[in-house]
Amino acid sequence: DGGITQSPKYLFRKEGQNVTLSCEQNLNHDAMYWYRQDPGQGLRLIYYSQIVNDFQKGDIAEGYSVSREKKESFPLTVTSAQKNPTAFYLCASSPISMGTEAFFGQGTRLTVV
């Protein structure tokens, strides 16, 4: 079945550690996105990529890094520079053409302990 997979579902991190969240899609979509959602809040864009080996910062990129070495994969690293990383992280993908929906993974809940 085609879809978008995020792992892990739950992640605990100690302060000062970097962690990497995985996002893989087999929908052959060109565009991929990372969003952060805080309790009771909407989605805020961290990074997005429209093509392999290229990505752009979103609204809240500080403290995060990404790579897009393969079309299918768009991992997000939460670095120690991100001061408040506890949140729900959502990865999405969409075809590059306009007027198309985005498909989301099930999300990763990151908690700093």
Add this chain to the structure above:
Amino acid sequence: RKEVEQDPGPFNVPEGATVAFNCTYSNSASQSFFWYRQDCRKEPKLLMSVYSSGNEDGRFTAQLNRASQYISLLIRDSKLSDSATYLCVVSGSARQLTFGSGTQLTVLP
């Protein structure tokens, strides 16, 4: 001003009621518009796209007013299962999706 703004909610309505949500967007070059539904602690899922002529899907009707830069969602005959957060989504010329902060709906028995 936020790029996409929604009614703050929450909306608490009885079963069978009709409820409407509005959303405004600031970028007049926006090309595509959607309503997503998000259940508690789950990922958002597409509810419906919004077309210039307006469109209907069962109990749900979406409208787009480009001149006033707003989008609406009407839910008729509300069901308990409609309880969720409804997200307004706009796609601009850069093809990135911008989400509103969402409107929470609770349908009461």
